[in-house]
Amino acid sequence: QVSKILNFVQYTIQTRKVNLLVIDNIKRNKQNYTLAVDSKLLEFTISVSGANPQVILIDPSKKTLNPRDWFTRLLRLKEVYILNVKHPMIGQWQIQVTSSSAHSIRITGLSRLIFRHGFSSNPVTDLIRTRRQPMQGSLTYLILEINNKDDIRNAEQIELIDLFGNVLVNETIQESPFIPSFYSTIEKFQPPIHNSFFYIRLTGIDSSGHRFQR
Structure with missing residues (x-):
């Protein structure tokens, strides 16, 4: 063993x-x-x-x-x-x-396909200017950075999911017009309540046309 x-x-x-x-x-x-x-x-x-x-x-x-x-x-x-x-x-x-x-x-x-994330009150293109966790009680954007843009055809949506598999937030995302590897939610959203544990699931299409989830 x-x-x-x-x-x-x-x-x-x-x-x-x-x-x-x-x-x-x-x-x-x-x-x-x-x-x-x-x-x-x-x-x-x-x-x-x-x-x-x-x-x-x-x-x-x-x-x-x-x-x-x-x-x-x-x-x-x-x-x-x-x-x-x-x-x-x-x-x-x-x-x-x-x-x-x-x-x-x-x-x-x-x-080979991974992403990093951050929460921000503005759709920034630098994760240093974001927070790892959202501020409670404040509307927020979710910012994503794909490690290699050539690995995907499109990133479509993010979900915040609790530890029981329930979807807490479902938001469409869009590519940054300034940096192709950055995406953000189209609109601000209300984050889960305080002390709610969740993980982020990203869904899209990879460069070969297959659906991916991370």
Whole structure:
């Protein structure tokens, strides 16, 4: 088990790691999730923490993956299941997660396409002039910087999503007329209430015409 844990730690400290899905589920029944895989996603890792976790993967061709042939188990303990898929098929993946208790699901990936963000009362083109978290009670823009503009055809929208998978904010974004790698929400919006934990999901089309989510 020590070697398995070391393998997982080695993965988690790699650069270009991005969050793809973060869910805390208070139910213990089976849940189904979808994962959009694009041409810039090199691999993804699924981590489930809970009692007796089980994961079934169905690729875009509707084939259920055999763990011996198609993915690597990084860690398999009584209350933790972590698996990794390298060079995944492009398209919509189906992920079935089962646990006999409340559980958490984390899906991360290694990607050539990443972004940074900041919140600002004005649509600026410098993240140094933004805040990592929005100011409570004030309308705000969300500013995004794509690491390589050539990797995408278009960035379409952002969502602020809580830890249970609920969408708190959904806003259309537009490209900066001054710096092509910068995007901002078209309008100011009201950020989530104080102490609400959320993550940001960016959706768009990559340079090969495939839908991406980060």
